[in-house]
Amino acid sequence: MHSFSITLQYIFTGIAVGSIYAMVALGFNIIYNCTGIINFAQGEFVMLGGMFMITLTTTWKLPSLVAFPIAVALVVLVGVGFERIAIHPLKSPSVLVLIMITIAGSILIKGVAMFAWGKEPCYLPHFSSETPINFLGATILPQNLWILGCLAAVVIVLAWFFNRTLVGKAMRACAHNRDAARLVGINVKQMVTLSFALSAAIGAVAGIVITPIILMDYQRGAMLALKGFGAAILGGLGSGPGAVVAGLLIGVLESLGAGYISSHYKDAIALVVLLGVLFIRPAGLLGSAEIQRLKKF
Amino acid sequence: MLRIQNLKSYYGRLQALRGISLHVGKGEIVTLIGANGAGKSTILNTVAGLVSQSEGKILLDGKDIRGLPAEKIVKRGVALVPEGRQLFAPMTVADNLALGAYLRHRNGSKAELEQDAEMVFGLFPVLKERRKQLAGTLSGGEQQMLAIGRALMSRPCLLLLDEPSMGLAPKMADEIFRTIVRLKQQGVTILLVEQNARMALEVAEQGYVIETGQVVVQGPSADLLRNHDVERAYLGKGYEKVWE
Numbered sequence: 001m002h003s004f005s006i007t008l009q010y011i012f013t014g015i016a017v018g019s020i021y022a023m024v025a026l027g028f029n030i031i032y033n034c035t036g037i038i039n040f041a042q043g044e045f046v047m048l049g050g051m052f053m054i055t056l057t058t059t060w061k062l063p064s065l066v067a068f069p070i071a072v073a074l075v076v077l078v079g080v081g082f083e084r085i086a087i088h089p090l091k092s093p094s095v096l097v098l099i100m101i102t103i104a105g106s107i108l109i110k111g112v113a114m115f116a117w118g119k120e121p122c123y124l125p126h127f128s129s130e131t132p133i134n135f136l137g138a139t140i141l142p143q144n145l146w147i148l149g150c151l152a153a154v155v156i157v158l159a160w161f162f163n164r165t166l167v168g169k170a171m172r173a174c175a176h177n178r179d180a181a182r183l184v185g186i187n188v189k190q191m192v193t194l195s196f197a198l199s200a201a202i203g204a205v206a207g208i209v210i211t212p213i214i215l216m217d218y219q220r221g222a223m224l225a226l227k228g229f230g231a232a233i234l235g236g237l238g239s240g241p242g243a244v245v246a247g248l249l250i251g252v253l254e255s256l257g258a259g260y261i262s263s264h265y266k267d268a269i270a271l272v273v274l275l276g277v278l279f280i281r282p283a284g285l286l287g288s289a290e291i292q293r294l295k296k297f
Numbered sequence: 298m299l300r301i302q303n304l305k306s307y308y309g310r311l312q313a314l315r316g317i318s319l320h321v322g323k324g325e326i327v328t329l330i331g332a333n334g335a336g337k338s339t340i341l342n343t344v345a346g347l348v349s350q351s352e353g354k355i356l357l358d359g360k361d362i363r364g365l366p367a368e369k370i371v372k373r374g375v376a377l378v379p380e381g382r383q384l385f386a387p388m389t390v391a392d393n394l395a396l397g398a399y400l401r402h403r404n405g406s407k408a409e410l411e412q413d414a415e416m417v418f419g420l421f422p423v424l425k426e427r428r429k430q431l432a433g434t435l436s437g438g439e440q441q442m443l444a445i446g447r448a449l450m451s452r453p454c455l456l457l458l459d460e461p462s463m464g465l466a467p468k469m470a471d472e473i474f475r476t477i478v479r480l481k482q483q484g485v486t487i488l489l490v491e492q493n494a495r496m497a498l499e500v501a502e503q504g505y506v507i508e509t510g511q512v513v514v515q516g517p518s519a520d521l522l523r524n525h526d527v528e529r530a531y532l533g534k535g536y537e538k539v540w541e
Contacts, residue, residue, distance in 0.1 A: 092349070166395065166402050173385045173396050179347055180383035182367035183376070185400035185451065 005137025010259040011252055012135075016144035016213070018251020019151040020046075023206035024228025025235060025243035026158065027199035033175035033238050034195035037095055040102040041082065043225025044109040045200045048075045049207025050216035051113060054122045064127060072204040078109070079200025083193050106222075113218040121215035124208075147209045154202055155244060161198075162240075171195065175238070223267075227254075230274045236287020246285055250274070298323040298486050299344070299375075299455055304353035304363075306336075306343045313339040315510040316353070321455070321488050321503075326481050328489045328497040328518065330531050331507035337490040338380055340507070341457045344488075345377035346370040357455070372400055376453035380460050380490075382444040386433030390424055393432050393443055397450030410450075417446035420476055438469035445476065449485075456480065458489045462496065474500055494531040498522050506531065 024042060031039040052074045056067035086101050087093075093101075127146045132139035161168040173181040174191045182188055206224075207216065214220065231250050235242025250270045257269030277285065299321040306314040314336050321327045329337045342348050344355055346367035355363040362370055385393050394417060395402075398410050418425035421442040427435060432443055441461055448456060458477065462470035470493065478500055481487055491497035498504050498518040506514040506527055514527060521527050 166399065169388065169392055169396060170399060172388065176385050176387060177383055179367070180379065180385065181396075182347070183345060183371065183379060183383070184396050184447065185368045185371040186396070187368050 002137050006259070007256070008136055008138040010255045012138055012140050012144065014252030014255030015248055016141075016147045016251070017210075017255065018231075018248035019147045020206045020210045020224060020247075021227045021231045021250050022151055022244045022247025023154055023202050024224055025231035025247045026154065026240060027202045027206075028229060028232040029238050029240060029243050030158075030171075030199045030202070031195050032232070034171060034192050035087075035098065037098040037102065038229065039196070039199065040099065040225070041106040041109060042199060042203055042228065043221030043223075044106050044113070045075050045079060045203025045221070046207035046210075046224050046228075047113060047216060047218065047221030048078060048109065049204030050124065050211035050220075051117050051122065051207075051218075052204070053208045053211060054124050054216065055117075057124065068208060071208055072201050075204035075207075076197050076200045079196045079203075080193055082109075083196035087196075088189060088193065110218055110221070117218060119217065121217040121220075122211075123215055124211040126212045127209075141213070143209070143212050147213075150205050150209045151244070154205060155240075158198075158202075158240065167194070227267075227270060230270060234274050234277055234284055236284030239284065239286045242284055242286030298325075298358060299488065300354075300356040301340070301344070302354040302356070304340070304343060304355065305351060306339050306348050307350040308339075308348070309350075313348075313510055314343065314351075317507070317510070317512055319505050319512065319515070321486060323486055324481065324484060325503060326477065326487045326489060326501040327503045327505070328491055328494075328501035329505050329507055330491060330494040330497060330521075330527075332531075333492075335507040336510040337507050338459050339510075341377055341459050341488065341490055342379075344370075345375060345379075345457060347377075368400075371451050371453075374452070374454040375457065376448035376451045376455070377457040378444045378448045378459060378461065380463065382440045384432040384440055384443055384447070386431065388432060389429055390432055390435070390443055391428045393447050394424075394450050397447035398452075400451060413450055413452065417449055420449075420479065421446060438465050438472070441465060441469075441473055442476075445473075449480075453485065455486045455488065458487060460490055460492060462491065462493050470496065494527075495522070 024046060027042050027045065028038060031037065049071055052071035053067055056062045056071055057064060082105050086105060087098060126143045128142045132141055162172055170181065170186045171191050171194065173186060174188050178188055227250060231247035232243055234250065235246030253273050254266050254270045258266040301317055301319050304314055304317040305312065317340055329340060331337050339348060343351050346365055351363055353363065354361050357373055357375065362373060385396065394414050398413065401410065423439055424442055424446060427439065432440065435443060461473045465473065474496055477487060477489065489497055489501060498521055501518045504516065504518040504521040505512050514521065514524060
């Protein structure tokens with residue numbers, strides 16, 4: 001194989017995985033913007049998305065088109081339920097307490113998932129054919145195109161939601177200035193619930209589209225969450241475009257690193273890049289240094 | 298309209314207000330003056346629901362609203378223009394105004410909201426030109442106008458203004474004060490906190506002087522303007538009289 005096509009191949013693979021990281025990072029950012037916390041249960045939303053989809057299509061024999069929205073809705077239900085039970089009732093919790101709660105939530109969801117689906121990785125058929133498409137000597141799986149399409153859809157919907165709808169603007173208002181948001185009558189707690197719903201939905205979409213490629217088991221969410229978290233930080237915590245750019249970047253670097261250096265160091269490469277960038281630009285690629293100073297962490 | 302009885306507020310274990318009582322009549326402008334840290338802003342923030350620990354009564358048209366969260370208090374027709382504007386800086390002027398009417402979007406008609414936006418643009422024509430501009434890029438005076446405009450979009454019956462002239466050029470401060478008078482003529486009741494005591498007393502009917510969380514002097518603002526103690530401490534003249 002021509003070396004150009006090999007590189008191209010790595011880049012295609014990287015973009016597909018990177019799209020997942022980008023979606024996970026977007027999920028982190030939405031909750032971070034609204035509450036100032038990192039939701040460590042984000043990876044579990046991804047895992048649950050895949051798992052629900054598997055159950056719905058293989059056990060219940062639902063067509064993918066029907067199962068997809070149901071799986072997303074179920075994960076949203078879990079996300080909102082988690083927020084309502086564990087976070088909503090707290091009066092004025094500190095950031096640290098909230099983060100601990102999300103870690104506990106993550107462990108709990110993982111445990112329940114292990115009982116429900118067992119420890120073995122579960123398989124989900126590709127959405128469309130598994131025949132790779134040839135492109136300049138490299139091949140693309142149709143599923144990778146689905147992943148890219150889902151990322152594009154998520155980005156478009158989010159951009160529309162945050163820039164065009166009043167509720168979306170209200171969420172941004174909360175992120176920017178909580179007291180001022182309350183003064184115009186925005187119920188911040190409702191916005192927090194909504195942010196969990198949105199994040200869960202995005203996580204679920206990511207989980208559903210990636211499952212046919214990587215398989216899914218109860219603890220697969222953690223690694224995806226870690227990479228997604230890296231992408232969120234690299235892009236600048238809270239920045240939507242940053243999350244997408246950084247997610248894709250980490251995916252591509254990881255894939256190139258695995259191909260040209262060693263696949264054993266795959267995970268390390270992405271994190272080394274992350275550290276390197278943060279040494280030079282602590283606010284992240286697209287984060288603003290001014291906002292960085294106002295953040296709690 | 299607004300009657301505050303023996304209001305005490307706390308920031309953690311620190312007591313900021315030590316039993317404030319005051320009254321704002323319908324259609325009046327009432328001003329609170331006093332030094333930095335006297336508790337003027339705390340009074341407004343407590344009325345608006347931003348201070349979580351308080352005791353006493355805040356009666357709005359006879360109903361106690363103390364302890365309600367800020368978002369419920371806006372619903373009752375009380376709007377605070379906070380100190381330092383607190384705009385949504387990365388959003389446009391139009392978005393800031395739309396969010397000001399956040400609670401009215403569900404039941405209010407679109408035409409009504411547009412009409413109110415036009416009313417705000419009527420008060421502050423410069424905002425209309427800057428409609429598409431980000432709030433953070435406006436000048437200090439324009440930001441203050443936008444902050445007042447945003448508060449007006451909730452159609453308040455009581456407007457709480459926290460240091461509207463802070464950091465503004467004298468000419469701009471004059472304009473803000475002219476607007477305050479115009480709003481009063483339109484029937485808005487105003488509780489005004491100001492560092493610029495003279496200007497505030499000149500537009501207000503009643504004044505209260507706040508010191509270390511207590512009301513020390515109160516009365517019609519014309520009397521306060523002539524009161525020697527107030528003159529010396531807050532109006533910045535009269536030293537000669539004392540020395541003589």
